[in-house]
Amino acid sequence: MKRQRNPCIVCGRPVASLLPIARYCGVCRAAVADIRRGIHRQIQAAALPHPSEFDCSDCGKPATEYEHRYYALPLEVEPVCTSCNLKRGPALDVVELVQARLAMTGKTKGAKPTKDWSKYQVK
Ligand SMILES: [Zn+2]
Numbered sequence: 863m864k865r866q867r868n869p870c871i872v873c874g875r876p877v878a879s880l881l882p883i884a885r886y887c888g889v890c891r892a893a894v895a896d897i898r899r900g901i902h903r904q905i906q907a908a909a910l911p912h913p914s915e916f917d918c919s920d921c922g923k924p925a926t927e928y929e930h931r932y933y934a935l936p937l938e939v940e941p942v943c944t945s946c947n948l949k950r951g952p953a954l955d956v957v958e959l960v961q962a963r964l965a966m967t968g969k970t971k972g973a974k975p976t977k978d979w980s981k982y983q984v985k
């Protein structure tokens with residue numbers, strides 16, 4: 863059986879990676895990385911303790927990172943471990959934020975914005 867490439871959850875273009883967890887095309891992944899860099903700066907500026915000082919909110923193992931439900935609220939975070947972060951899925955506003963960013967930078971060529979990306983969310 864031929865493996866199908868996932869459509870990018872933001873713009874619907876095919877995702878280059880065949881990994882089942884790959885969610886973004888190259889353009890959108892770059893935009894997400896950009897958003898995350900901005901958030902990281904705000905977390906550092908707010909002097910939040912490193913997430914490894916906490917236990918994972920979901921499973922109680924040592925946390926490794928902060929998890930965002932909304933990137934628009936960069937300081938509303940919960941410490942989680944890597945596997946729980948993956949299970950939680952992308953931030954609920956990441957598609958909106960990246961779509962806005964693509965529109966701003968004119969990188970919408972070939973994009974078919976996906977509205978139905980709720981299936982990627984943790985129920
Ligand atoms: Zn995309």
Ligand SMILES: [Zn+2]
Pocket residue numbers: 918919920921922923942943944945946947
């Ligand atoms: Zn965990």
